[in-house]
Amino acid sequence: MFPSVIPDCDPTISPRLYHICMAPVSLAVLVGLSLLVKRKHLHRSCWNGVPGLLSPANFLEEEGNRGLVAAVFGILFSSLCVLVLDRDPLPFITHSSQSNREYWKILALLYYPAFYYPLIACATVRHRLGYLVGCLLSWCHCVVHVWQKVDCPQSPKIYRYYSTLSYVPIILCLVLLSLWYPALLIRSFTEQEETLDKEVTGRGYYKKYLKAVLSRRPRKGSSAKIEESLLSRVRTYLCSYIYTPEEGFRIPLKLVLSITTAVIAVYQVALLLLVAVVPTIQIVRAGMTKDIVVLLVQFGLVPSESPAVPGDMEKELNTVKYYLWALEVCYICSLVLCCLLTCAMLLRTLVMHRNNLKALYQGAVLDVFYKAHILRPSRQAIVCWMSFAAFQTAFACLGLLIQQVIFFICSVGFTFLFVIPLQNGTNTYLFKIIQNMWPFWLTLVVAVIVQSLAAHYQFLEQHPLRKELTNRRALYIVTYLLFPINVLLGVLAGMWRMVISGLYNSVHFCQLDISLLNRSVETFDPGYHTYYHYLKIEVSQSHPMMKAFCLLLLQPARPEGPPELRASNVEEGIQLMQPQKTPPSRTRFKQSRARWWLAYTLLNNPSLTACRKTALSDPTANGTPLSPPKP
Amino acid sequence: MFPSVIPDCDPTISPRLYHICMAPVSLAVLVGLSLLVKRKHLHRSCWNGVPGLLSPANFLEEEGNRGLVAAVFGILFSSLCVLVLDRDPLPFITHSSQSNREYWKILALLYYPAFYYPLIACATVRHRLGYLVGCLLSWCHCVVHVWQKVDCPQSPKIYRYYSTLSYVPIILCLVLLSLWYPALLIRSFTEQEETLDKEVTGRGYYKKYLKAVLSRRPRKGSSAKIEESLLSRVRTYLCSYIYTPEEGFRIPLKLVLSITTAVIAVYQVALLLLVAVVPTIQIVRAGMTKDIVVLLVQFGLVPSESPAVPGDMEKELNTVKYYLWALEVCYICSLVLCCLLTCAMLLRTLVMHRNNLKALYQGAVLDVFYKAHILRPSRQAIVCWMSFAAFQTAFACLGLLIQQVIFFICSVGFTFLFVIPLQNGTNTYLFKIIQNMWPFWLTLVVAVIVQSLAAHYQFLEQHPLRKELTNRRALYIVTYLLFPINVLLGVLAGMWRMVISGLYNSVHFCQLDISLLNRSVETFDPGYHTYYHYLKIEVSQSHPMMKAFCLLLLQPARPEGPPELRASNVEEGIQLMQPQKTPPSRTRFKQSRARWWLAYTLLNNPSLTACRKTALSDPTANGTPLSPPKP
Structure with a gap:
């Protein structure tokens, strides 16, 4: 029962070596991806493209890769737990003195998010190269962590298996990532770009939400509610503690x-x-x-x-x-x-x-x-x-x-x-x-x-x-x-x-x-x-209804979109911007009326402006609706 | 500094003697007052008068003697505090054994309210004899308590002066009572019966409330409220912690x-x-x-x-x-x-x-x-x-x-x-x-x-x-x-x-x-x-508005009331029951209409019925308004 002294164990890949190798790689990946994003937009206008820094995740937009983002945040939090109790919070510096440790801990609080940044950013680029790099990075991280823990399952800190057990969430999240990225890569080859884009940008969800809201009928009769027994009331109460996904609604x-x-x-x-x-x-x-x-x-x-x-x-x-x-x-x-x-x-x-x-x-x-x-x-x-x-x-x-x-x-x-x-x-x-x-x-x-x-x-x-x-x-x-x-x-x-x-x-x-x-x-x-x-x-x-409305508003601005999208647009009664097929005088009148309507809508719903920005800065967008209409 | 042993002290009037004397006196007073109340009503109808038991206080009616009732409840609570820690909870039984003490305590919980009952009941009789008896009783209680504590200011329980200090609220309340009852007695001789009755039954308060509600103007301008400074807001907040009496409203x-x-x-x-x-x-x-x-x-x-x-x-x-x-x-x-x-x-x-x-x-x-x-x-x-x-x-x-x-x-x-x-x-x-x-x-x-x-x-x-x-x-x-x-x-x-x-x-x-x-x-x-x-x-x-309305309804039922009351009645627009001076046919018509109105009011406001009870049982009341009106 008594604890025998646990010998200090040096894994084949020490944390120091791991971080010294991986930190530059992460930095290189970040820079490379930023350049990739730049390049994508360079051919449109030289420096006015999307700025170089990659977004970790579009928290306020509905996106597809929710599990991926959650996994990276899980890794981040577990690293925080490990570093708070660690004697060497920053892996580069081993055997730090008592007085300096506080500073290293503070530095580590900023280092770890940056270190794991590429893992989350590779997905937001929405490019095959990004998915490929994400694959390689997540496999690399995963293999190193598993190897370290197989090498040295015991450590003298607190309890012999504490260190291994506290790393379990990190390893699980990394396993999830190293399965998610390959899946994304494979789907980017097999599926059509339009379907993928629809799912990734969450456009599908907003439409589903709209449909669910519009088709909803008040099903709960008030007479039935009064008559329900105590047992069913208890069941309803217990069910209110259990989260079950609902058609047409997603938690942000x-x-x-x-x-x-x-x-x-x-x-x-x-x-x-x-x-x-x-x-x-x-x-x-x-x-x-x-x-x-x-x-x-x-x-x-x-x-x-x-x-x-x-x-x-x-x-x-x-x-x-x-x-x-x-x-x-x-x-x-x-x-x-x-x-x-x-x-x-x-x-x-x-x-x-x-x-x-x-x-x-x-x-x-x-x-x-x-x-x-x-x-x-x-x-x-x-x-x-x-x-x-x-x-x-x-x-x-x-x-x-x-x-x-x-x-x-x-x-x-x-x-x-x-x-x-x-x-x-x-x-x-x-x-x-x-x-x-x-x-x-x-x-x-x-x-x-x-x-x-x-x-x-x-x-x-x-x-x-x-x-x-x-x-x-x-x-x-x-x-x-x-x-x-x-x-x-x-x-x-x-x-x-x-x-x-x-x-x-x-x-x-x-x-x-x-x-x-x-x-x-x-x-x-x-x-x-x-x-x-x-x-x-x-x-x-991020009101789904507003997002759906904005997406419908933005769709006709892209003439390269497939025709069925335009058809659905007309079906849902959004006729603010007609395709330019009508005769010019009528077009002019309709266009100015549409601009008036848009300006009015935007004045009354200022939160929509932010969503229109990319469309406005885009030179292919249809006119400048916020300027006063010509007489 | 060290506590010297405090000798057991026997007051001239021991608690045992005090309770043995006062308990029968209290009982006798209660019985006497009950008979007095009976006698007052005997000449009207033999056994249908007010039942013999005296009400301690009409908690739901607005009355004059609020301080008196509060004082008796204060005495009651202080006695409870004393008896919980006491070794002889029931004063009749001294040196009670450990096993029996629990039972005596429970009995004492019921004994003390009964013991102090006459002190509160003497005021609700609203009779000079009641006030006189109340005077005597409160003086008696007060003198005995003060005497006991002057005789034996120290006791070995917890701290030498604890017993004396814990009796201070009882003595203060008794002093209040022994001043309140003489004041009531003197007022019953000097002031007019009507004024007294008005104040005692709270009729005055209900009228004041009505007047305050009817004369209230919305004084607080919304523009002034927005502009007020931080200092004045802090002052308003602090004032909301301090209770200041308000015109036309009394706490129940x-x-x-x-x-x-x-x-x-x-x-x-x-x-x-x-x-x-x-x-x-x-x-x-x-x-x-x-x-x-x-x-x-x-x-x-x-x-x-x-x-x-x-x-x-x-x-x-x-x-x-x-x-x-x-x-x-x-x-x-x-x-x-x-x-x-x-x-x-x-x-x-x-x-x-x-x-x-x-x-x-x-x-x-x-x-x-x-x-x-x-x-x-x-x-x-x-x-x-x-x-x-x-x-x-x-x-x-x-x-x-x-x-x-x-x-x-x-x-x-x-x-x-x-x-x-x-x-x-x-x-x-x-x-x-x-x-x-x-x-x-x-x-x-x-x-x-x-x-x-x-x-x-x-x-x-x-x-x-x-x-x-x-x-x-x-x-x-x-x-x-x-x-x-x-x-x-x-x-x-x-x-x-x-x-x-x-x-x-x-x-x-x-x-x-x-x-x-x-x-x-x-x-x-x-x-x-x-x-x-x-x-x-x-x-x-006890909605004051409802009470005021009930009192106005009940007033014409007493033809012996002074004429100015009837005048104010007409002034306030209550013409439900006219005094019987109009010719009989017109009276009959008006009476039946008044009954209809009354019945309608009572059907829609069932809580008013309770207030009408005494009026209904009173044989001098004006008809039986709840029976269906004659065609």
Whole structure:
């Protein structure tokens, strides 16, 4: 049971070597891809193309590669977990001194996102070369990580297998990436460009959303709702905790990211909590000697029948070991419960996010917020939007920690005050107190029952349609006479208030869509504040209906599009810009009218302007609709 | 400093003698007053008068003697506090055994309300004899209590003066009563019966309320509200915490009671917390010897320059005494802070109650509750109404306890981690940690500032009327690169969330008008649940407008009323029941029309029926309006 000294293990590819090789490669890939993007646009206009820096992911557009982006964020977060506890946070510098370590950690916080940047950027280029480079890079990373961990599965840090286990999410995410990129590459060869483009740019989703919204019928009859039984209501309630994908609606990318990293956070924190405590308890249990037992008996922590003599303490030693085992069981049980609860709450939060987003898309602001608000970007909203996923992750970590502390204390209390006394018949303090206090509890129960019965049969006049107060004099007398007993009931109710608010807040700590404060001050809660502003940006900037409208507006600007697209355009009633086949005078009139309409629409919906930018800067676009029309 | 043994003290009038004498007197007074009430009504109809039991107070009617009722409830609650800690809870039985004490306590819970019943009932009889008896009784109680405490100011329980100090609220309330009853008696002789009756039955208040509502003009201009400065807003916010009486509106009696008993509860709990801890700390400080100091130095709790030798520890002894003094100061400071905070919150709760009641009187249910509700009595509502004042009292006790625990821990932490290290230069662990971590804090601050500035100047297009997101690619890149740092910021935000929700909930624990849970589940909080149901009863049963209307309806039924009342009746446009001076045929027609109107009103407002009951049972009342009118 005792830990043998784990020898320092040097993997064939040391982390230092790995980073020294891969960091320049990553940089080269980034530069190469930037040039590739430039080159693609160079033939149109020399320097006015898309700027060189690659976007990691278009968070506000609906894209195809959601799993890929989530995997890279998972790798990033796991690296953060590893580096926070590491002695050499920056792999280039080994054996850093205590004083410099802080600086290296800060530098590492910026280094790792840059290091993994090419993994995410290769997909956003939407070019075969990008997919190929992504393939090679992800395979390379994956092989190196797996090789390192096969070489050196044990390390002396915290627990022998902690390092390996904490790398599991990174390796899994890398495996996902090294399967995703080949799939993208193969699809870019086999499938038609148009289908691919449609799926990648999310145009398909917006159309699906439109169809789902337009075809929706109010299915839930109000009469059916009233009649449903308790069982079905419970089932509905439980189902509201389970997220099931819905036709025509997709959770935004940022939320997918936040939930992914939150789940990885739960794994990492639970792993740390497990390996930091359980092996220690096991070591203590194995190394328990009779001398320590004598001390514990003398302190009164362990019951003993005979006076404390170190010679014959076999029974007491077993008791102590049994207690330690119970402690370990409590710890593991509460940890499992916490993880399950946190994951359930994260699932629940997805359901809540979907409901909130759907309500806000439909303009029902008061269904989501307590007060009416205008949903438009602001400085604070952008800052909150940027940090939303990170906050969700951090809150999941902290929530798990808080829950573990509370549940562990509760389970230890329950075990040592109820279960063990019931088994052994020792330490029955609590039972004695309960036994002494039974008349008190009985009085309180009787008082509650008497008040309820009196209220029902004496003080309430029952009519079929109305209920009315009666026997007021008796009501006043009972109120006065039962005042002292009600104060004692109030003390119990107050304790329940304390317990339920504490439990509710700790269980829902990881949910950002719920404020832990009262509704009048709910935005003072930093979690809810972030969520509230996040929703503002998300709804104002990536409303699917608006996106679908913008896409339809932009389609005729590309005459190289296939004819069926133009046909569907006419079908859906968007005739703002007719193809130039009508005679010139009529065309001129129609064009100016279309411009007027467009200008009017844009004035009333300023958030659409941003979506039109690329179309406006594009020289093939149809005129300058925002300039005043010619008379 | 050390407590000398306090001799057992036998007062001239022992509690046993006092209760043995006063209990039969109280019973006799009750019976006598009941007979008096009977006799008053006997000459009208033999046994159909008001039933014999006296009402303690008409909680749902507006009455004059609010201070008197509050004083009796204060006495009741203080007696409860005394009896919970007492070894002889029931004064008749001295030296009760441990096993029986529980039963006596339960019996005492019912005995004390009955014992003080006549003190409250003498005023509700509204008869000179009642006032006289009340005078005598309150004087008697007051004199006995003062005499007992003058005889025996010290007792061995908890602290020598604890018993005396805990009786202070009882004596003050009794003094109030023994001044109130003579005043009532004198007024019953000097003032006119009509004026007295008007004030006592609250008719005056209802008229005032009506006038205030009808004469109210919307004074607050919306333009003035926008322009007000920060200073005036802060002033308005602070004023919202201070309750100032308002013309034409009175807080209902139950709320006055609950606040009175809650304030007494704060006094009693604070007193107990003070005398249970502070004298003990003082004793420990005075009895500190060098031997104990050596132990403390060896445990590392007290810093020492020299090795621990019991001979020369003068300096360390002084340090330990200084630490104990600091502990005492922290305890007293946090207790004072808690009391002030709790009282401020109780004042604030009064303001909230008034706002909520005014909103509900005007029908603005959604201003008070999160969802729309029908305000009418139910079984649960009656039970909650009965226990409201008791719950408020108990919550004030518990809230003070919780606050004291939290603030004491915080102030001790602050003192021993900040103040003492700054004074002495020892135990500077925290400063060292902060010093080591400054690059980390600096990074976080810089990250926040960079994100804010970038959001303001780079990602937000500033137009005079609209704000729009721009530079999306850069926004996505910054979001990706700052993800790890934002996770660390999120951990800090999560801690702040924990602290702020804990502090908010502990500070607002004594407020029943605030739910400590999220708005979607707010009625699961037992405090808010009680308040919510209490409001239902209060608004549906004692709406001042309804009461004023009922009183106007009932007035013409008494032809012996003075003529100016009838004149004001006509003035206010209530012509439902004309005095019978018109010719009989016209009277008959008018009467039947009036009955129709009345029946219609009552059908649509069933809660009015209860108020009409006495009028209906009264044989001099004008007809039977609920029977179908003759054709």
